[in-house]
Each structure stands twice: as structure tokens, then as C-alpha cells.
Amino acid sequence: MLFPTHLLIGIIFFLNTYxxxxxxxxILFFIITxxxxxxxDIDEPNSKINKATGPIGILIAGISKHRGVFHSLPLYLILFGLCTYFWSNYYAWAIIIGYLAHLLGDIITPMGVTPFYPFSTWRMRGLIRAGGLVEGIILICLILIVIWTLLFS
Ligand SMILES: [Zn+2]
Incomplete structure (x- = not known):
């Protein structure tokens, strides 16, 4: 999925879990989410986050395949553990919620995600092409869900 779709799914996950x-x-919980x-998507050379992180993004895209380790749950469980141990369990949950929001956006695409890579190559995938018409419709629905949630919950 594209950058705005991931952000909107993240906002909806935040609004329904915080x-x-x-x-x-x-506010910090929201920013981390x-x-x-x-x-x-830092592992994808053309993504906004990869370009924004400069040499770090270039390095990560160079050593990791797209939707490999950086799209896999084990990395975020490690980050969850490190964040809980060294800083705060509260913000560790923001990492997990943000990651799960991203995962949902990617598992509905034909390329899918291997959520337990490198331990398993089991792939979750869907039928919705990234950047296609259906994603455009989903994007509009997500905007309406965010507005609905902000107004009525
Ligand atoms: Zn992704």
C-alpha cells in the first residue's frame, strides 16, 4: 500500500487502541504509532521513509530485501522488548500498534508479507494492488472512518 494509506490505517489503529x-x-504515543x-517501508528504495532517512535508508535497502526482516514481526518484538526494558512499556505498545497497522496495509496486496521471516516463509497476501483503483476507494473509506471516529467516538 501507499504512504497515505499506511498513515490512515495507523491513525485508525491509534484511535481505536490508545x-x-x-x-x-x-501525543508521543501517537507520533511513535x-x-x-x-x-x-524503509527497506524499499523508493519509499518516502527510505528517502527521508538518507544513508540509513540506503544501507537498510541494500542489506534487506523489500518486505523481509523490516516487515517481519520478530524485529518488532525485539524493539518491543528493548523499548520496554530501556524506556517504557507504554511506548513499546505504540511500536507494535504502528507495525500491525502497516502489516494490515501490506497483507491485502498480492505481494503480501511473510510476517515470521526469516523463521518462516509463510506468506499472507490479498488481492488489492498497491496504487490501484481499489486502493483509491479504500483510501476514501479510510478518510471517512477517521472523520467518523473523531466525530462520534
Ligand atoms: Zn510495507
Missing amino acids: QFFKGGNL MFFSIFP
């Missing part, structure tokens, strides 16, 4: 977590700054809803 109330379950306590113990920190909500948004960051990790786009971060996995």
Missing part, C-alpha cells in the same frame, strides 16, 4: 494503554504522553506505521 485508550487501552496508560502511563505516558499521548505513526512513525512505525510507515517505518517498515
